[in-house]
Amino acid sequence: MEITELPTDFAAVVKSADKTVALAGNPNVGKSTIFNALTGLHQHTGNWPGKTVSTACGEFESKEFSYALVDLPGTYSLLAHSQEEEVARNFICFCPQDAAVVVCDATCLERSLNLALQVMEICPNTLICVNLLDEAKRRGISVNLERLAEDLGVPVVGTSAHDKKSLNTLTEKLDELCAGLSRTNPRKLQYIQPIEQAISIVEPSLRKRFGERVSTRFAALRLIDGDSSMTERLGEFYGENPLEIPEIADCVERAKAILAANEITADALKDKIVSNLIQNAEEAARTAIERSNEQKSSRADKILTHKFLAFPIMIAALMVIFWITIVGANYPSQWLSAGLSWVGDRLTDFMSFLSAPWWLSGILVDGAYRVLAWVVSVMLPPMAIFFPLFTLLEDLGYLPRVAYNLDKPFCKCKACGKQSLTMCMGFGCNAAGIVGCRIIDSPREKLIAMLTNVFVPCNGRFPMIITLISLFIVSGIGVSSGFAASVLSAAILTVVILLGIMMTFLVSRILSATLLKGEPSSFTLELPPFRKPQIGTILVRSLLDRTVFVLGRAAAVAAPAGAIIWILANVSIGGAPILNYITDFLDPFAQIVGMDGVILTAFLLGLPANEIVIPLIAMMYTQTGALTEIASAQMLELFTANGWTVVTAVCVIIFTLMHFPCSTSLLTIKKESGSVKWAVLAAVIPTICGLLLCAVITGVARIIRM
Amino acid sequence: MGNICGLNEMGIGERAVVETLRVHGSMRRRLLDIGLIQGTNVECVGRSPLGDPAAYLIRGAVIAIRETDCRDVLVRRDS
Numbered sequence: 046m047e048i049t050e051l052p053t054d055f056a057a058v059v060k061s062a063d064k065t066v067a068l069a070g071n072p073n074v075g076k077s078t079i080f081n082a083l084t085g086l087h088q089h090t091g092n093w094p095g096k097t098v099s100t101a102c103g104e105f106e107s108k109e110f111s112y113a114l115v116d117l118p119g120t121y122s123l124l125a126h127s128q129e130e131e132v133a134r135n136f137i138c139f140c141p142q143d144a145a146v147v148v149c150d151a152t153c154l155e156r157s158l159n160l161a162l163q164v165m166e167i168c169p170n171t172l173i174c175v176n177l178l179d180e181a182k183r184r185g186i187s188v189n190l191e192r193l194a195e196d197l198g199v200p201v202v203g204t205s206a207h208d209k210k211s212l213n214t215l216t217e218k219l220d221e222l223c224a225g226l227s228r229t230n231p232r233k234l235q236y237i238q239p240i241e242q243a244i245s246i247v248e249p250s251l252r253k254r255f256g257e258r259v260s261t262r263f264a265a266l267r268l269i270d271g272d273s274s275m276t277e278r279l280g281e282f283y284g285e286n287p288l289e290i291p292e293i294a295d296c297v298e299r300a301k302a303i304l305a306a307n308e309i310t311a312d313a314l315k316d317k318i319v320s321n322l323i324q325n326a327e328e329a330a331r332t333a334i335e336r337s338n339e340q341k342s343s344r345a346d347k348i349l350t351h352k353f354l355a356f357p358i359m360i361a362a363l364m365v366i367f368w369i370t371i372v373g374a375n376y377p378s379q380w381l382s383a384g385l386s387w388v389g390d391r392l393t394d395f396m397s398f399l400s401a402p403w404w405l406s407g408i409l410v411d412g413a414y415r416v417l418a419w420v421v422s423v424m425l426p427p428m429a430i431f432f433p434l435f436t437l438l439e440d441l442g443y444l445p446r447v448a449y450n451l452d453k454p455f456c457k458c459k460a461c462g463k464q465s466l467t468m469c470m471g472f473g474c475n476a477a478g479i480v481g482c483r484i485i486d487s488p489r490e491k492l493i494a495m496l497t498n499v500f501v502p503c504n505g506r507f508p509m510i511i512t513l514i515s516l517f518i519v520s521g522i523g524v525s526s527g528f529a530a531s532v533l534s535a536a537i538l539t540v541v542i543l544l545g546i547m548m549t550f551l552v553s554r555i556l557s558a559t560l561l562k563g564e565p566s567s568f569t570l571e572l573p574p575f576r577k578p579q580i581g582t583i584l585v586r587s588l589l590d591r592t593v594f595v596l597g598r599a600a601a602v603a604a605p606a607g608a609i610i611w612i613l614a615n616v617s618i619g620g621a622p623i624l625n626y627i628t629d630f631l632d633p634f635a636q637i638v639g640m641d642g643v644i645l646t647a648f649l650l651g652l653p654a655n656e657i658v659i660p661l662i663a664m665m666y667t668q669t670g671a672l673t674e675i676a677s678a679q680m681l682e683l684f685t686a687n688g689w690t691v692v693t694a695v696c697v698i699i700f701t702l703m704h705f706p707c708s709t710s711l712l713t714i715k716k717e718s719g720s721v722k723w724a725v726l727a728a729v730i731p732t733i734c735g736l737l738l739c740a741v742i743t744g745v746a747r748i749i750r751m
Numbered sequence: 752m753g754n755i756c757g758l759n760e761m762g763i764g765e766r767a768v769v770e771t772l773r774v775h776g777s778m779r780r781r782l783l784d785i786g787l788i789q790g791t792n793v794e795c796v797g798r799s800p801l802g803d804p805a806a807y808l809i810r811g812a813v814i815a816i817r818e819t820d821c822r823d824v825l826v827r828r829d830s
Binding site for chain 2: 121122124126152153154155156159312315316319320323326327346347350351352353355356449450452453454456462486566567568569570571572573574
């Protein structure tokens with residue numbers, strides 16, 4: 046079995062299972078819901094070799110077999126215009142699977158069938174799963190499954206997310222299909238005569254040489270069509286490039302001559318192939334669908350994309366999410382921090398029980414453990430609240446509307462409207478947002494989105510901005526506690542975020558005129574119907590996929606960083622800790638931008654995780670050499686005693702919003718863009734912006750005071 | 752018979768049938784991917800708050816397309 050096409054993690058799963066099944070489908074058809082329902086928590090995610098496309102592979106047991114289910118990227122077609130399509134096509138074409146399941150959207154069956162017909166053309170053992178039946182029913186659409194099965198010549202199952210029984214039917218039919226009990230006779234895509242003639246010339250030559258290891262009809266058409274990525278992959282699979290074999294190359298030339306004689310150019314051929322697919326899908330859908338009354342644009346859409354209401358609603362939604370996150374995270378954060386600090390004390394006791402040397406206990410407990418505990422207690426609660434809320438918006442279908450509303454300003458900055466979605470992801474974690482930039486097709490626009498993602502504050506920087514706002518600005522205004530204070534904090538936070546968004550536009554525009562010159566590329570965006578979100582799935586997905594993932598990565602760098610910080614703060618040269626030399630060195634420069642040497646040093650040491658910047662500042666001011674828990678009142682006192690004013694706080698907030706991204710984000714940019722150059726730029730651009738703005742604010746403040 | 756115009760000239764609620772696609776390259780592929788071929792029914796269902804892009808109902812799905820990209824899709828208005 047050739048499994049070179051698979052991510053390495055999946056190969057073992059595929060080998061151990063009785064049957065391998067590919068799961069294909071358009072985006073937004075509930076494919077992942079079905080995948081999760083079938084495989085539960087037995088999932089592995091991995092990147093496809095040489096591609097920045099990640100998918101999941103899971104296992105499940107049916108009555109008859111154990112299955113390895115490979116979740117292919119959501120695509121509309123297999124014609125390989127994008128990396129996702131290429132991955133999906135290569136898997137279905139070249140990885141021997143026992144069956145393919147295509148998840149279709151009952152509310153938009155025609156387009157789903159477009160993909161299903163392409164899969165069926167390559168893999169005759171296909172099972173069609175018509176999902177979202179309940180939603181289609183609500184919208185007055187009913188699908189005749191028997192008639193669809195008859196028309197397509199493959200088994201069809203109807204499913205709805207809330208109906209667990211429908212999944213049993215799915216596995217039963219899959220068992221039958223894999224056991225060879227159900228005969229399939231897939232609907233054939235019949236082309237016009239000259240194209241059929243061209244195929245009939247090339248196909249036998251391929252079959253004669255290589256046998257029917259891949260669908261020769263599909264391969265022949267791709268060779269005639271001049272699909273270079275498919276030709277290359279075929280060459281790897283067969284062990285020799287088919288076009289370098291004289292007989293085959295000759296047949297391809299003859300086929301092309303026939304097309305040319307019928308005035309079918311290369312472009313016209315592509316058009317005819319696609320049109321034929323669409324017409325077949327239209328026909329199949331027409332026979333299966335019975336409509337009673339069709340409801341088109343929903344009332345919600347009229348409001349959410351309304352001329353005057355759209356923007357206030359977006360800002361309000363942002364504010365509500367932040368407010369819930371701030372208020373909700375407060376108590377769990379305190380409990381966690383108290384609990385973890387108690388554990389820290391016991392660790393210290395344990396170290397002295399072992400009579401470990403002071404430096405070892407210092408590095409391990411006061412350094413690595415305390416920093417780790419800090420990061421966890423500050424980061425976990427807001428993330429555990431923010432990510433589910435964000436996933437909720439995602440599931441509802443609100444995010445594409447955000448991209449729709451904001452496309453014009455992005456287009457004016459010569460960028461892509463989908464950048465607003467990557468920015469939304471950036472609120473959770475910039476590294477996640479940068480990975481999300483894959484949804485942008487144009488490489489130029491993708492780079493702009495990656496370089497500016499850091500202008501939205503991630504969950505690591507939120508707590509810091511919030512602490513500074515409530516300590517120095519809200520109480521400075523005279524609102525000290527309670528509901529009013531939390532609302533005011535959320536409002537100021539929103540202003541800070543709007544500043545970040547404005548910077549995103551500005552920097553995108555400047556990049557488009559300088560380093561990444563170009564015009565906006567064409568853009569199409571689907572506005573899927575609003576869906577009732579699945580609370581259970583949201584919790585599992587957001588907690589497992591996002592929260593634990595991000596936290597794990599942050600913790601992995603926090604512990605070693607903690608050890609290094611402890612060494613810098615506790616190892617003395619010439620009577621003073623090493624750290625003091627760094628802060629003294631940076632101080633004159635830091636004063637120009639309204640901060641001090643300690644603050645800048647903390648930002649530099651906070652490169653692995655921005656969460657530790659505030660505790661680092663406190664540690665350096667108190668000269669304790671270890672991060673310690675201090676109450677906010679004490680923090681205000683301590684910082685004020687060290688010369689902090691409202692201007693200092695504002696500058697630190699702005700620098701928090703605009704400085705080099707964390708090390709994880711930088712590494713992600715390097716990986717996604719394939720070059721160190723872009724990672725360096727991603728660090729330099731926001732830092733310059735932040736420093737400039739801070740210098741201006743400090744300058745103005747000094748002039749006013751004089 | 753209706754009159755021929757660019758997709759961008761359709762008002763909200765108006766329906767039309769695609770006549771020709773005068774676009775090439777990646778945009779043509781993308782339009783074909785969403786099922787926009789000769790003879791396809793389209794309906795303009797809304798406009799973004801800033802006026803661009805507009806949303807069209809194409810084969811059961813709502814797709815947003817920018818004005819500049821719509822200009823080269825010629826449609827025949829239902830009369």
